[in-house]
Amino acid sequence: MSPQPFPDLPSLRDAGKAGVARALARLERSAGTAEAAALLDAADAAPRGEVLGLTGPPGVGKSTLTGALVRGFRQAGETVAVIAVDPSSSRSGGALLGDRARIPSDPEDRGVFIRSYAARDRLGGLSDLAFGATILMRALFDRVIVETVGVGQSEADVAIVGDTILLAVQPASGDALQFIKAGVMELPDVVVVTKADLGAPARRARDDLESALSLANRDEPGWEAPVALVSSDSGEGLDLLTSHLAAHSAFLRADGRLARRRRAQADARLLAAIKGRFGTEGVRAARELLDRLEGGPFAREAEAARILSERLRRG
Structure with a gap:
């Protein structure tokens, strides 16, 4: 008995969370087949939303920030998918920490879909399965947030899936200096300093990052990455961060930059x-x-x- 064909994109858009989850599970089982490639190529050719790649070291608060961004996008009436890439279990190879458990969302909200993937043996922060899932989610949702595993200097993979790259740094951690030394400052389109409620250390981290960003050699001339101070718990700075993300989106959509x-x-x-x-x-x-x-x-x-x-x- 031949397997049933994959559902098409219009069917998936009306399938709800369960239907999308079934399609992703089937994609994982059928990775590399002609049928899976056909669905992913159809999704690649019909992007509906934009992808925000969120990266940064462990403990910086990426999941908390993701939850705050999800709430903001939903309040604006946009549908959101989250691809959370977790460290892998050394035994099973599966997701070890389950980042989606730390991203608050309403299970009854059909406009939010969250899926975790294990990084497996990739040091670049994303797994091969997460790449395909992101392309499919981009065709189904208005916003896709890809939260990487958080291994620090090895997360360049996020740059080959995100339309906008958001780098999260926490104050008084030494991360800013490490990123400057590693050349990571050429990667982000927007930078956020988390835990802004710490006050002076957060402002110092912002100043250091702004200085480093001014010296970075960027592939896309005409855009200078801004730095926002944010407290995900209190909501401080989230409006400014959202405005920076919107500005970069407008920049990409001008002169064919996004397509390139x-x-x-x-x-x-x-x-x-x-x-x-x-x-x-x-x-x-x-x-x-x-x-x-x-x-x-x-x-x-x-x-x-x-x-x-x-x-x-x-x-």
Whole structure:
């Protein structure tokens, strides 16, 4: 008996939380198949919302901030999906901490969907499954927040999935200096200093970050990343942060910047997936293949992987 086809995007938009959860579970089971690639390519070609990539070190308050942003977006009438990437269990490989348990939401609210993924063996902060889930959620919801695992300097993966990258830093932690030394300041589009209620230490962290950002070499000229002081518990600074995010969204939508960023991200995700399976030599071989293959990025990835696997079997 042949498996039932994947539901199409209009059906998924009306399927509710249970229907979306079933589609994601099936995508995980069918990863790499032509059917999964077809659904993901359809989602990639029909983005509905924008993706906010939230990164920062463990303990900075990313989940609390995510919860505050979700509330703000819902109050504005927008639907929100959250992809929370957790550390992996060394035994099962599954999500260890379950970040979604720390993101407050109303289970009866059909406009919010939260899913956790394990980082597994990727040091870049996101898993391969989270990439596909983000693309699908982008086609179904007005906003998608991708909260990375929080491993600090290795989280460049978020830059190949987020339209806007938000870096969270806490005051009096030494994080600002570490990020400056690591060159991370070239990554974010907006920076938030959490725990603004600490007062002077938070203001010092803001000043240090603003100085570092002024020296960063950014890929997208014309935008200077602003820094907001925020207390997620009291709500202080959230309006300013939201205005910064809205300003960056408007900046991206001018002069075709958003389309260019997403095309570059699709190419980077494809090569990252090939590298994860076949290594550096596989990427070199894939570059030659990809120029000849047709279809969307997920179909091209699946076909390139099939060809490379066949070459390996032949020796």
